[in-house]
Every structure is written in C-alpha cells, then in structure tokens.
Amino acid sequence: MRLLGSAPLLGLAFAGPVADKALERVDVVCEAVKDPKLDLDVADKKKAVEKFVGDNIIEMFIRDERCHSDNDDILTECIEDKRGDIQSAANRVGGGFSLAFLLVIGWITLLPCFICRCWRKACCWFCLGESKKGLRTPKQTTRFAFILVGMLLALALLIAGSIAIGSQDTMSSGADGTFCEIYKLANNSLNGYPGGESNMENDDAFIGLVPMIDSVKDLVDELDPNGNGELLPGVDNLLLETRTLDRAVADLTGSLENMLATLGKPENRRVGEYTCVFCDACCGGPNPLVAQVLDELKGSAAGALNEARDMVRQELRGQNIVDLHREASKAIDPLDEFRDVFEDKIGDALINNEEDIRDVLDAISSATLGWAAGVFLPIVLLILVVLCGCFRKPPEDHTDKVTNPCGVCCSCCCTCLYVFIACYVSGIVMILAYFEGSVCMIIHDVPKIVDMYDDFQSLANRDGPVRRLLPALPAPPAGRYLSSDNDDVKKFIGTCLDPAGDGDILSTIEVDDGKTLRETFNVEERIKTEFDKITTSVGADINDPSLNIANLPAFRDLLNAIDAVGDLYVLDPDRAAALQSDAELPTSPPSLSAGAAILEAGFAGVPEDPIASLDGKTLIGVDEYIAALSGNGVGLGTATGCTTFKLSGANQNLVPWGNLLNLRQPVMTKNDYDCTGYTIFETADRKFVTSPGSSRTCDFNQWQQFIRDFKTDLQAKASAVDVERVASFDKIDTGLRDLVDRLVIIPIQELLDGISCRFMAVRWEGLINQFCWTYAAGITGFGAALLAACAIITVILVYEFVIWRYLKDNRCIRRDLAKEARTHPSQSPQVMASHNPQVGVPLTVQINVQK
Template sequence: MLRLLSILAALWVSAGQTAEDDRVLDNAAATVDKYCALNADLEELDVDAAREDLEGGAGEDNFIVKLIEEAGIARQNGDTPAQIADRFGEIADPGFVASKAFAMVLAILLFVLWVLCCWFVCCPCLCRACCRCCQRKWATGKIFKGILWLLFIAFGVAAVIMVSTSMRGATMIDNGISGTACAAATLIEDAVAGSPTYQFTGLLPAYNTLAGLATILNPGSSFLNQLQTIIDQTQEIQKAVDLASGTIEALETMMNNPVNINPVSDPTNPSSSTMYHKCQVCEPLAEILGRINDVFASSTGEAMAQLRGKIEENLQGQAAEDLRVSITAAMEPIQAAKDAFVEQVGFFVEPGSGGFQASTEMVAGENSMLQPAVLAFFALYLLIAVSALIALALWSAKDQQGEKPDHCCVRFCTGCVSCSACIYAMIVLLICGIMVIVAMFGSGLCLVMIDFNQETGTNLMAAVGADVPAEVEMALKIADRCFSLTHPEFDPGFSRNLADIVDIPPMNQTKADAGETSTIREEIFSFALDPILQQIDNAEASLAGDGSAPSIASDANTLELLAMIGALDMSALYLPVESELAATSSPYKPMMDDVQGSTSPFKAYLVNSVSCSNVSLSEDLGDLGGQSVPGIEAMAVDGFTVQGSDVPALSYYMDAPMSGSCPSYTGGTCNNNLTMQFFKPGCDAAVAFLQDVKQQFQTEELFMCTYIVNGPTDPTPCYPRNMVQSGGAWTNTCLNGGTVYRRTRKCTLAEFNSFVKGAEQDIRKTFEYFDSITSSLLTAIITDMKDLVQTDIITPVVDLLDMLNCGFMRAFWEGLTTNMCYRGMNGFRLIANSYVISGLLSLCIALLIIIPWKISRDNADKLAREGGPVVQGSV
C-alpha cells in the first residue's frame, strides 16, 4: 500500500539538514578521528580522588556552591536582587579569599621589601654606611657550609619534583582538552546521526520528522489526499451504518415518545387530556432494541465504521489542525535546542580560527606550547638554583675565614643570585597567585557542573539576578533530565525521553484552563494514536477465526430479537390505566368504584385492549407470549374469560344489546341484570369509556409515527425492506445523498402498528445490506486503511517517540566534566601549586644565598676599616 510518509521523511531530513549542519558534521567526524583514539589510550581516572582534588581547590566550604545555595534560599523567600547582593556580602569570607590569594599577596609584599633592601646588596657604600654597627668578621665552619650545601641540593631535588608535577599537570590539561574535543565531537555525531546505545534517533532527524508530520497534516497535503481517497472508497460502510442505525432509531423514537407510551387526545400537545391507556411493551421493546444495538455495536462492520470515523476525525479537519499546532509547538524548544546545539557545540569541533581547537592549540596537541612554557619557568628556577650552587661553591672555595677579604667575585655572584632569585620569586608568586584564584573559582564551577540539576540551575539564575520564565524553566528541566550526573545513568523510574520531558499546552481545554501542561507523548497518544489504535483492535477482535466478518443478519441473537418485534400487535398492547380511571378528575371514575362493599364488575374491563378483536400473543414475545388479550368487541358484545371466570360484555347490562361493529357501537341503556342499581353509574361510565376512548383509538390519529422518507423535500415513506441487491449493487436503499432522512407525524393506531411490525423486516434488510457492504469493504478498511495509518503514521511516530532518549547528552556531560574538570582543572591547579612551591623555594634560595654574601661583605668591610681579629664561633 502507500508508503508516502517514508518517502517524504528522507526528503525532509535532507532538506532540513543545512549546509552549516553538514559542515559541523564533517568537523565532528574529523575531530573524533583526531582526538578520540588518543583519549581511549588514557589510563582510567580515579573519579573519587579527582573530586577530592577539586574540592581541595575550591576550598573546604565551596564558595561558588554556597553562593548558589544562598541564592536559592533567597529566591524561595522572595528576596529582591538587591537583597540577594547584600546576602552575598554577608556570607563572603575575606579570610578564605585571602588564603587563596596568599601567593599574590606575598609577591606584593616581597616586591616592597625588595625595593627597599636591594640597594644594600647592589651598593656596598650604602651597606657600609647603614650596617656599620652590626658588621663583624665571620669565620664559618664545615658544618655550617655542609648545612647550606644540603639545603641547596634539596632545592635542586625539589625543583626536579616540581618539574615532574608541573609536567603531569600539563599532560592532564592536554588530555583534558583532547578529551573535551572528543566528547563534543561524539555528542554531535550522536545528536545528528543518533545513538543506538542510548536509544536516540538524532536531534535533526527528530526535528525533521516532527516537521514532516506537521507538514502532512496541512490541509491538501499528499498524505491527507491519499487518506481521503481511501475514506471516499469506504464511504459505503458509513452509509450502511447510518441506514441500519437510522432504522433502529426510528423505531426507538416511536417507542420512547411519551405520547405513544401514554396516548393523549392531541399527540402534538403532550399536555392535552389523557386517553387512559398505556403501552405495555414500549419500555420492554426499548430494552430489546438496546440488545439489538449491542449486537450491532460489536459487529465487524460497526468496528470498521468506527475505525474509519476515528481516522477521519483525528487526522482530518480541526482535529488534524489541532494536532499539527501541538506538534509545531513541540518543535519550538527542539528547534531552539538544535540551533543552540549546532552553534555552541560546533565551536568545539571547529578547526579554523575562533574554534575550540585553534583556541587551544597553544596548550594542547602536537603544537602545544604549554609544556615548553611550564619548563621555561622551571628552567629559570633551575638556572637560579645552579647559579646559587656555583656561588655557594665559589664562596666555599674562596672563603678566607675573615683573615683577609674574600675575592670580590664571591660577593658579586652571591649578590646577583640573591637578587635574581628574589625577582623570580616575585614574578612567579604573582602569576601563580592569580592561577590559584582562577583554580579556586574554576574548581568551584566544576563542582557546580558535576552536581548540576534543575534546582541548581534555578538558583544560579537567581544568583545572577535573572528571572526564570517558562521557556528557561523548560530548558533547565531538559538539562536536568538529559545532562545531570546526580541521577543514576540507568534508572527505570526516571525518563530521559524528550517526549516525556518537553511540556506543551494540552489540547484538553479543561486542563489548559486549569494551567496544567502535558507532554508530547501524552498529547499524541491521548488525542491521536490511542483512539485509532483502540478502534483497530476492536475491528480486528470482531473478526471470525478465519479472518472474515461474522454476519449480523444471521446472528442468533439478532434473529431472536427481530422475531419478537415482528410478533408485536401494538393494538393488543395498550391497556387501561386503573390509577388514571380512578382519579377524582376522571369522568370514568364510577366504573372503578366499589359500592357498599361490593366490587365493581366493570373493573374487569381493565384487561381489554384497544384492538377490535381478541388477540393471542405470539410465543416469540417471551413472558407475554401465549396470552389472549380481549379487545373492544369482547368488551361491547361478546364477553370474555379471565383466569377461568366469565366476564359479561356491556350489552349484558343493557336493556337491548349494543348495535354496530367495532370500532362503532351504539344503543342500549344500562338497566338490565344490575343486581344492585347503585352500579348503574359505573355501567354508564363504562359505556362512555368505550365510546369516547376505546373507539377513538381505532378512528383518530392519537400516535406519533417516525419513519424514513425519500428525502428532505419528499415526505413519501421509504421502506428499507424494499431494497434489492443485483450484481453486487443495491437499489432502493432509502439513502438520499448518503444521508438517512426521517419524518415524525400524527398517525392512527393501524399506521403505528404497521410501522412497528414493519420495522422487523426493515432492520433485517438493513443488516443484510450492512453485512454485504462490510464483506466487500473488509480489505479496504481493515487492511488498506489500517496499514496506511499504522505503517505511515502510528509506527513512525511511536518509533520516533521511543527514540528520543537524551541519555547520550549525559555521556557528553560526563565526558566534558571528566576531561575539563577532573583532568584539565586539576592539571591547571597542579601547575599553579607547583609554581607556588617553586616561588617559595626561589625565595628560600634568595634568603639563604644572602648569608655567604653577608659574611663576605662584612669580612671585607671590617678588614678594610679595622683589620681586627676574627670573631670565632659567630656562625
């Protein structure tokens, strides 16, 4: 059959995928080839240890997290942005910030001290002038020099360790950048090409499929035209349903009409005077018609008609437009996510200028300058350390123990090394101080990323003083479900399917008015798929075991019920209502009155129907079957028997028998065979009841008949029993333009009885017509229409909904945080800490190497001035 949607889907995907999307895809593939192979060779990361390192970098009380938490509390309390800012000022810990800025503060203090003290080293005259009082001759022993040598050797070893640590940090940054690029590239490929592992069809195909569905639901689309063709081909099934149900409804209308249940003098005015009779089978007959309707409703043909109608209802007209609008509304956040995705994530795989790779090529990859830069700082440190060792060796070799001045190169070398080490320490401590602060904020932000969820995002928006409109809240919800690492990767009770996450306005107006939202899956299933799927199941369940449609016309229950309708004689089933006759306002009350303890003999006429003759009810009428119902003739002249007792006719009580025939009897006066003359009023009332009421049932239009007519302008009755099938075609179907028209008018008892009894043949014939149409259209509806909708609408939509799992984004987020934070940020912090240590070691070198300079300087100055004895044991 038709596969239009499948063909269009391929066109939609190719049309929806822009040149920019293609370029990003190509870049992603190249990035995967370039970086992911390298990332696969990395040793497994100890996540717990890496997190501890991050927490150490962020501080025991994560400043960033604390700010976000406080913003969340302020948001819940309804605080203004100004109040939130004041709260931030209260919780800020200057001591904590100062501890992280220790290296930078130390560098500034060191610079001040160096500016003040460097002149004493650089200018001997200034040193002699200012330090004369504390200068003396020094003699150093081997132990003292040995200690200095051990310290300087330790500084050299520490330098090697720091170089190793910094290089490890640089490697971690390199690996982190490569891993980030790999994760981003994998994300793009998964998002676009799909991820079978995480059951994701692909963001662009998903968007384009929804766009395609919205397109085919546009009026005049090729798909709807194809669907309309099938619906037009199967219109006969609806006609058959309408004819059968219209015939049943015509009979139901008559049976349920109040003036037919309790006839009145003017049937067009239900409030007119009563006719003191009630239909004995109208209500039971309604139950019979209900049973026929049940058989009809469970038939294959009715199920086929319901399926056809449901497809027409849900996939055409206003319902299709509503569904298209809902799908379009659902596409908006996906469109925004797709555009932001291509724009933002594309940065990570962009190889050209301005892309992530070009921006990081100086610190990662083959052309990385990070390791040489790290080594350059330590090379300077090593140069200073080596210079210090040379200066120390020179001093050790040239030290004259204060007996005479040392060689001037001793003071020059030690002084230069001390100044250089101090300058290096200032520069490195300043740089690494900034790096430590950056690492603190970076580690804090990394922990926020790792622990991110919807609440964190909302608090973060509050922290920056931004509102959280509905679309932002929806984006945070998607981020929470798709990205957050706080939820288990595989949790049966936690859906990461976008069809269950994205909220859209409900099509149910009551829910919409209540401010409730719905999801894509709920809307599509509730208003489009479930009703159709249910009707498909009903249609298939109604089929016989061989796959054919069971006949409703030959169904045993149908035949039994129709036989009951055919056996009805409505004239025999209208009996007097005792309560109405006995009412105070009734002119016929005397015939119901018992006089002086004697029962009125005229009560026996309560069993007489409005039929002229007596009627024996058919056995087909169930509980009523087999009974003999006396009529008007029996009441007037013949008499009858009730439960073995003879009941005389009215003529028995008259001076002369009544003359005439049913329905018109005249003559006679009630004065005969009245054992008690006080029953005469009852006899007169009975005669009046016969002539004024009973006889009118046979002559007047006291009923409302409902029947099928030829058309809206042709009131001629049309009887479905006259339909004829010839060569597979049916004629005289009583359908005018595919519509059944009915008319209701006043009618006589004979007409009413004819319509009721004729309904049996009409219903039987419409069921035969219905069975014939059902069999001929079984393939068109059960097979063709079902296959078209099931294969081209339902299956693609269900498959799409099931393949919108965004768990692959969690894998990306995990890869991003692992590489950018656990590797990159921790590596950056290692380098910063190594620089801090190298700066402190350089400062120690500057302070220690000044000792030989001071000894040599004092000895030279002292000997130059005094030539006095050496002070032993001073050092």
C-alpha cells in the same frame, strides 16, 4: 527500530557542513581523551574541589535576595552578614597575594644588600653587619650541611614543579575533554545519539536533528492534501472501495436511532392515562433495548471494521488532515530555526573557529606549562649557587681564588623577581580555581539548578548587579520573574539534564488546549487501536455466522419484542389502582380477580371474560376486546350509556367497563403520533450519516404498523451489513492497515520514540567530569603547587642571601690578606691565618656598627 538504526547514516547523508564536521571532530578530538567516568579517581577529585571551595560564597550570594538589590544599604547588609564566609574564602585563595606582599616589603628593605658591593659606610642594617674584616666563615662540615640543605630545597622545588606540571597536564586533559564533550553534544544533537553510553536509566537513543527534520519533512509531504504523496490517494481509493460498508452500517444505525428517537418521544410514550410499555422497553429508561443493540453493533466485527475505516477517514481526511499537516509543518519551522541557530553558534563560535580557539588554548596551556616548567629555573640557579659558592673553601692566602658574589647576587635578584610574579600568578590561579569550583558545585547538581532557578532569574534581572556589570547580556523581562513549576525551562532541565529525568521532552512541552507535543503527533493510539479491535472482534474467520448481526443477543430480543406490538399501551399503575377501588367494579362481572388481572397485567392475556362469546379465549389486546364489545353494541363513547347487556342469563353491568373503554379513547382516536423517518446521505469527507426525514404524523393503526415495519427494515439492513463485512474485510484490515502503518504509524512512532533528550544528561555528566572534576581539579592543584613552590623559593631566597654573604665574606678575607701581604710581605699565609682567628668558625651573621 529502522529509523533509529539508520540515524547515523541519515545524518551523514543529509547533514550540513557543521553536522559533518562535528562528527569528524568527535573522532579526532575524542580519540586521545580518556573517558573520566565517575570512578574513584574522579570521586577523589570531586571531594578535593568540594574541600577547597568549602562554604560556597557564590551560591550564598545567588540565594540571598538582598545581594540582588539595587539598594546599596541592603546590598551592604548582605555583604556584612557574609563577611566571615568571605574572609574564609579569601584565606583559601589569598596565600599567593599575601606572600607576594611580604616579599615586596622584604625586597624594598633588603634591595641594597643585593648590590654587588655594599657601601662600606652604610648603616649597620644596610648590609647586615658587614665588617672590615668580613664575617666568620664556616667549617667544611658546615658547608657540606649547607650543600645538603640546598639539595633538599632543590628536591622540594622539583617535587612542587612536577606536581604543577602534572596538574597542568590534567588541565590540558580537562580542556580537551571539555571540547570532546562539546563536539559530542553537537554531533549527538545534529546526527543522533545511539543510546546506552552511560549507566543512567532511560538512556534512550535520539534520532538527531538532521534525520528528524528530514523525517518530519517526508511525513509532511505525505500528509499534504495538495501534495503528490502515496498516502492520501491510497487512503481515498480504499475509502471509496469500502464506502458500501459504511453506508450499510450507517443505514442500520439510522433505523435503530430513528426507532430510538421516535418511540422515545414523550408524546408517543404516554397518551392520556396510558403508557406505551413497548416504547419504554425499547427506547426509554437508562438502558433501552435499542441502545443495547447499537452498542452490540459497534462492538461487532462489522462495527470494528467500519470504526477503523472511520478513524482513518477522520484523521487523514478533511479538516483533521489539514490540521495535522499544519501542526507537522509548524513543527519543522522551530526545528529548522533551532538547527540553524545551533549550527551557527556551534559552527561559527567553535567548530569553524576551532583553530583560533585552539591557538588561545595552546597559549594558555603554554603559559601554564611555562610557569610550571619555570619552577625549575630557581633550581638551576640554586644548583649553580651551591656549586659556585659552597664548594669553594675560604681563602688562606691572598693568592687563593674566591668566587665572585656578583653571580649569586644576580641569582638572588632573579629569584626574588620570579617568586614575586609567581606568587601573584598563583593567587590569580587560586581565584580562578575557586570561582570554577564554586560554579561546578552548583551546576553539577541538576536538582539544585532547578531549585535555584528563580534566584538565577533574579540575579540576572534587568537592574541587578550582574546586569550592571555585564550590560551586553540579553535583556530579560523587566522586574523579577518568578517561574512556576510548569515553566518550560524548568521542565527542560528536569527532564533532559537531571539523571533522574525520563528524557521525554515531547510530553513536557504543551501546545494548544493543554495537549503535549507527543499527544498532538501520536496518532498511533487513535488509529492503531481501532485496527486492533478488528482482530479482537473477528477472531479466526470473517465468514463465521456467529458474527452476523442477526445473532446478536440484544438484536434478537428487539425483534421478538416487535412481534408483540399489539399490546402497546397499558394503564398507568397508579391509575389502575384507583380503578380497582371503584365501588362498582368489584361487584360487576367479570370477577374481581379477572378485572384486577386485566388492569395490572395490561394485555398479556387473562383466562376469563364477562362476555359469553369470549369464554375460554385469551384477551390478547385492547383491539380484540373492543371488537368484541362493538359486536355486542358497545362502542367508544357509548359504553357509559349502555348500563346493562344480556346475551344470555342475567343482565351484565357494563358501566365500569364502559368507563375503562373511555379511558382508551385518547389512545385509539389519537391521530398525531410521530411517525417521522430518516434520510441517509454522504458528507464531503465521505462519511455516510443519517438525519430525521420530513416530519410525519399518523393515527393509532398507522403507528402500530410503523413499529411493525421496523422488524422487516432491521432484518434487511442487518443482512446488508453482514454481506459488506465479508466483502470489505481484506481491503480494510490488510490494505488500509498496511498503508497507514507504512506511511503514517511507523514513521511517526519511530520519530516519537527517537526524540529523547537523555543524551543531554549523558553529555552534561561528561562535561561536568571534564570541566569540573578534571579541569577544576587540575587548576586547583596547579595553583596549590605553584603556591607551595613560591613558599619554597622564598626559603631559597634566604638561602641564596646567606650564600651571597658567605662569598662576600670570602672576598673580604682575601682583600684583607692581600692588604696584609702588601704591608708585611715577610709574613707567610700561615701567619696570616694565625692573625685571623675568625677563619674556620661556624657561620654567624654579626651586625657591627661601623665607626
């Protein structure tokens, strides 16, 4: 679509500094970030985090309402029930703290032994058995074995350090990726999202807040009744040019509706014992003939043209355009406010302060890198210890050089201090890793967030434990708030963040009268549908005679029915049956069959009549029958007094027929038939309508003429509608359609099509992949590697202590040799060696009690 296709350009053209910088930072920050789509590597990291977290203690506490209670007893009960799970979690993260505690105990116990020179008169345990003549020193093969062990420890420590550095690199990548996703979120929210960046269904494009606000403002300007837009003046002009069609259709409709109203009135349809059959046929019952004509008129080409014109008038004139303008204007305010808040929060807290945040992250990165690289410090110390200690053999003469144990002692002291701090750091890192991993195990599953939404509400309650720990949080409503399935937040999460959502946020947000935002702004369905009816109704040629109103089937039937208006009233069927049972009627002329036919068929015509002058004629209606009787001296009100009549032959009994005529008297003498007409006028929003005219009554003859006049009136007005149909076609179907499409339908539809929040699900997945499965996996690996390094360094600490004892023994041996040389200078070094049987014996640690 045009609007979506130009969204990035619009974003650049109209974006503010924050939106512009967000787009810039995406290019800079995300350029070097590897896109961690959920491949095998990320899946393995996710499994590693899940395995490390195990039973999620945080989720347990969130779901258990007892853990949200202000009552200490209930809170204690919740904690007691989860003691086993808490202990299991503590075992996962507490290795570093446990090892550091043991080191403290060992350090306190063995600290004196790390002094350069042990006190000669110390207790036996103080220096682990130092004797006056030193401990036995190892043979050369044993020393080489110690060297090999030292190298293996250095290699193990090197591997642990490499893993820690690799994990730190993963952490850095995760942090950069998290920033990248945040910048992408800011850029997609402000400048737009092209769509198709993931394998999710409904990965639709989003126009962006900045282009969307500009588009809405342009639309609002066009819809402003007091503005200078092109739309409303153009609509007014075309409505004015085509008002003759509206008037013609309204006039014809007015005649039909007036006919339906007057002939359908009970006082006109039934008079005395008689019912108006024509009135029932055209204007009574569930589906009267006039109603059929009105439906045909609405579905005709002229009706479709006028309906399209009227729909535009309704939507874009009068109160509706005021309401639409107000709704569109109201939509701008929250969009502007959201953009301002979004820009302020993202801009001030992230983009504009990126350097400060980067400094903090660099410091954290440097610290973790320092700890990771610091693992190599014990390696250097160990290598120096091995080189300085194990490669120098025990002295055989007092002149032989020995290594000063002070260097090894200092190395041992540094190693002990380092491993103590490293263990605590590893414990802290493991706690952070567990916390982040636990949170990630919750937030990566969007349906779980929706399911736990009420529990989150409770946990953040005004008086809850989280509120007491973090009083600066925004205060929610007092009391626990349980949301319904219609909660906007739940709808937002399910629609925008859930991979199974459709992203149609406008259809989830309800406004007044239960209408959604999409229904409020979607005028295409209401306007364009009416224009489409024109194409369906017109076909290929607007001048086709078959489109004329006179050719509508129901219209033709109505005109034909008006031609037989003389036969208006017939006896009610029940009353006719009663008359047929009259004792005099069957025995009086005319014949039984003739009388029955008149009573049953009304005035459709019967072939015989008791009056000789009417022999061979068809009785068309009561009027002719009454005229014939009157010509022979029988009139209304006198028939019952004229018992016999003889034109030729036998006397005729006219009493039954006089009674029949008396039943017709109310019809013939009624002078208050409702003959009210109608008036046509134009409303303020330029719509022609009709209303009943001044009330008018008439007698039977006038009533008949009133009905006959409908035919001429309907024919003339139908002809006028056909003329205006042809004259208005191009102005409505082309001019008005193009104007509304170009300035209303297309902009609104593109705007509605461009408002999809699926990009949030894409960014959320990227954020989870970066922050959770990359950063969390990195910090978990870093903590585990650091803990392993601490365990290895602990072994190295023991190793260094043994080397220190070995060097200390060498010094003791040389000291004894020097003392012996001063006492017995004639003895050779070989003799000295023969008097010292401990030299060359494998290294053992002996504890001798000093006397």
